[in-house]
Amino acid sequence: MRSGMVSVIGRPNVGKSTLVNALVGQKVSIVSHKPQTTRHRIQGVLHEERGQVVFVDTPGLHKVETRALNKVMNQAAAGAIHDVDVVLFVVELTRWTEEDEGVLRRLEGLTTPVGLVVNKIDRLDDKEKLLPLLQKLSARRDFAFIVPLSAQKGSNLKGLVDELFSRLPEGDPLYPEDMVTGNDLGFTVAEVIREKLIRSLHQELPYSTTVEIEDYKREGNLDRIHAVIWVEREGQKKIVIGEGGAALKQIGTAARRDLERMLDRKIFLQIWCKVRENWSDDPKALKRFGLTPD
Structure with a gap:
């Protein structure tokens, strides 16, 4: 082994x-x-x-x-x-x-x-x-x-x-055999939402966004998830939400479908979009969003 x-x-x-x-x-x-x-x-x-x-x-x-x-x-x-x-x-x-x-x-x-x-x-x-x-x-x-x-x-x-x-050392497995990722479930959910966000937006806007999971609850075969997409300016918020909320709804629907396939569970997903100015250049914000080591 x-x-x-x-x-x-x-x-x-x-x-x-x-x-x-x-x-x-x-x-x-x-x-x-x-x-x-x-x-x-x-x-x-x-x-x-x-x-x-x-x-x-x-x-x-x-x-x-x-x-x-x-x-x-x-x-x-x-x-x-x-x-x-x-x-x-x-x-x-x-x-x-x-x-x-x-x-x-x-x-x-x-x-x-x-x-x-x-x-x-x-x-x-x-x-x-x-x-x-x-x-x-x-x-x-x-x-x-x-x-x-x-x-x-x-x-x-x-x-x-x-x-x-041929180059790995002999030793016992580092993870259980049913685990395919070393990251926790909340992180995985946030990343899936961010993927759909990136794919739906154009030019530089994706680099001014990040996703935070505010609440995650499991109820039987249903996962209830509340997430926030953070942007840096009000104008970016309008783009993410879209006219009549259409863009945000599209992102949420795509993320929910992907998560249901991945987790084999029903997903109730609510997403909000909020502004935190210049978060990508703010060490405190980067730490809050899990982008720097503890």
């Missing part, structure tokens, strides 16, 4: 959350096409007969720290490369940026095995170009292993899992 922690790092929007969800076999981390969707370290647990892998999905490491929230996200991601058994550095096959280079620099001097995961190989039309591209990436560091795959298509995931198990 082998068991251990694996940190998944990389720049924003490279497919880390999609990869973790695919490896675990169900959604534990929210996904959108917008960068910096993930704000927390999120644990997803893979159970197999040979052992257990606990994946830590991290916020994308980014170059610009314009607000306190950006700094906190970078600190969370950078801190996740320590006290784990393996680090997975996720990149895109055909795109290398300054932010990728920045992540690579953070790995300098790290003694933990670092595997390179080359994602989105399904987007390569000419497969003969694959090997030269991989060779170019492999020259950037002495990686413990390199695995090309497509997280979205689910291709070559087994190859990656095999590499991980």
Whole structure:
């Protein structure tokens, strides 16, 4: 039996959350096409007969720290490369940026095995170009292993899992076999609501929003949930609510349906939208919303 922690790092929007969800076999981390969707370290647990892998999905490491929230996200991601058994550095096959280079620099001097995961190989039309591209990436560091795959298509995931198990220490499972996420239920609910919010909004507004669960009660097979979407300005509140409350209703309906599928329970969900000015640059607000360590 082998068991251990694996940190998944990389720049924003490279497919880390999609990869973790695919490896675990169900959604534990929210996904959108917008960068910096993930704000927390999120644990997803893979159970197999040979052992257990606990994946830590991290916020994308980014170059610009314009607000306190950006700094906190970078600190969370950078801190996740320590006290784990393996680090997975996720990149895109055909795109290398300054932010990728920045992540690579953070790995300098790290003694933990670092595997390179080359994602989105399904987007390569000419497969003969694959090997030269991989060779170019492999020259950037002495990686413990390199695995090309497509997280979205689910291709070559087994190859990656095999590499991980060969490097994990012997030991008992860290989580019970029926647990697929190390995060509590309230956190999961808030993240699902935030995912629907992000997908429904455009441009920069999603980065000025967060979700807080005010009340969560279980009554038989029914969960009663009261949630608040926090924004930074009155104008943003109007956009989130929409004309006649239509936008907020759409977000709530999509979140409720997703939660009922995930939890196999009936969900009664009420969502309000409130304003807290400049919360994303306010350390007290970040702590209240669970975005900084206690």
